[in-house]
Amino acid sequence: MTAAHSVTVVGSDTRTVDCAPGQPLLDAFLRHGVYLPNSCNQGTCGTCKVRLCSGSVSAPEVSETVLGADDQANGYVLACQSTPTSDAQIEVPVDAGSGPRHPLRDLTGTVHEVSEIAHDTLAVTVGIDEPLEFSAGQYIEFVVPGSGTLRQYSMANPPSRPDRLEFHIRRVPDGLATDRWIFDSLAHGHPVEMRGPWGDFVHDTESDAPMILLAGGTGLAPLKSIALHALERDPDREIHLYHGVRHRSDLYDVEFWQSLADRHPGLRYTPCLSREEGFGRHGYVGDVLVDDFDSLRGFSAYLCGPPAMVDAGVKACKRRRMSGRNIHREKYTPAPAGAMVLT
Missing domain, CATH: 3.40.50.80 (Nucleotide-binding domain of ferredoxin-NADP reductase (FNR) module)
Structure with a gap:
């Protein structure tokens, strides 16, 4: 069995986690409750870029519109797409700030309700056995049955209702998750595999501004x-x-x-x-x-x-x-x- 690799974030607040074989850096750190900047988790926004100081990672090719040529030449990689192939050290950009530190979890839920709320739009309510700690504005990834593919949907309920999650889902023509699953067959009582929470788009509770x-x-x-x-x-x-x-x-x-x-x-x-x-x-x-x-x-x-x-x-x-x-x-x-x- 391939051993896990130890990855350390260097800086004033040094943190180290173990990455399992094939596990992306972002997934490993968030599951340990260690914050790294993140948004789309699809390799399209560049929010999760970190600099690889030592060690090596495996990652798909990244568009220069997401991660510029200079950044790539200077060792920057996307944490959501990069899996370590050795022990490594990474550095987070100094302007990354801080964000929600809720541990990333695998979840199994049960559909409570599916209702049409607008043209080509459904509200889906999913109950989960163990309450989910999250910040208002974050999202969950659904695992599309039979494919293992992930799709992202934001919670519409506040964090004070952590055991009954509400989602608003719009149909995507011929969409793997929508046309071929959610709009086609998802119904009350069906199990749903999910993981989360993800994302830095959250309510700033320190501000009382209008x-x-x-x-x-x-x-x-x-x-x-x-x-x-x-x-x-x-x-x-x-x-x-x-x-x-x-x-x-x-x-x-x-x-x-x-x-x-x-x-x-x-x-x-x-x-x-x-x-x-x-x-x-x-x-x-x-x-x-x-x-x-x-x-x-x-x-x-x-x-x-x-x-x-x-x-x-x-x-x-x-x-x-x-x-x-x-x-x-x-x-x-x-x-x-x-x-x-x-x-």
């Missing part, structure tokens, strides 16, 4: 978790939620947000339709935000959805003079070809 939440489609899921968590901590928190979709049929949870706003006067809910008029506001969430505010100084923002929507939302926040360090973002991107498979 909040802007910009969601595109099912990007509403982690923002629901963040909003509920913030309101649990401060029922009077000022929160402005903008949910952008194309058509009225794509919109969901309208009554939930309207009812929540009735109970929390600091919460304002604004649905935005980009290709239809007659309900809510017409236009993209970033444009509507700019129309509503002359200044966003002192605000914090959380943006989640398609990349174009997130990029436009960031520009809108900065246009209204929000500090860049207060803008948190998560881009929903399609699973890449050759997405990670469990072995």
Whole structure:
């Protein structure tokens, strides 16, 4: 049997973990409760880059759009894609900061409910036997039955409800996880294999600034978790939620947000339709935000959805003079070809 390799993060807070054969660096560190920056876990965002100081790793070729040629020449690798082939030392970029330290776990859940909430969109509720410790905004990976392939879905429930996880899932045409499993056959009582939690897109509990939440489609899921968590901590928190979709049929949870706003006067809910008029506001969430505010100084923002929507939302926040360090973002991107498979 091949032995595990010892990998050390060098710096002011030296930490060492053992990586099993074939285990990615990121997976090993998070399972030991040791934080490394992470976001997509698919090798497409570059958030988890670390510098290999000594030792060797095995990893697939990385696009220069994710990890630049200079970084690669200087020994940087993606922790989510790199498996050590010897004992090693790695260095985390000094600007990586800190993040959630919830141990990564393998989970088995049971489907409690599958319900259609909008056009080509389902809400899936999964019960788990052992409560999951996570931060509002994080996600879980589902194991697609029969394939071992992983797909990422954000929790929509707050961390205070750790044993019943809620997900919002939009159909992807001919999608391995959606068309060929979740929308096709997933039902009450079915077992679901998962692992998590993952991600650095989380509620900053140290800040009490008024909040802007910009969601595109099912990007509403982690923002629901963040909003509920913030309101649990401060029922009077000022929160402005903008949910952008194309058509009225794509919109969901309208009554939930309207009812929540009735109970929390600091919460304002604004649905935005980009290709239809007659309900809510017409236009993209970033444009509507700019129309509503002359200044966003002192605000914090959380943006989640398609990349174009997130990029436009960031520009809108900065246009209204929000500090860049207060803008948190998560881009929903399609699973890449050759997405990670469990072995």
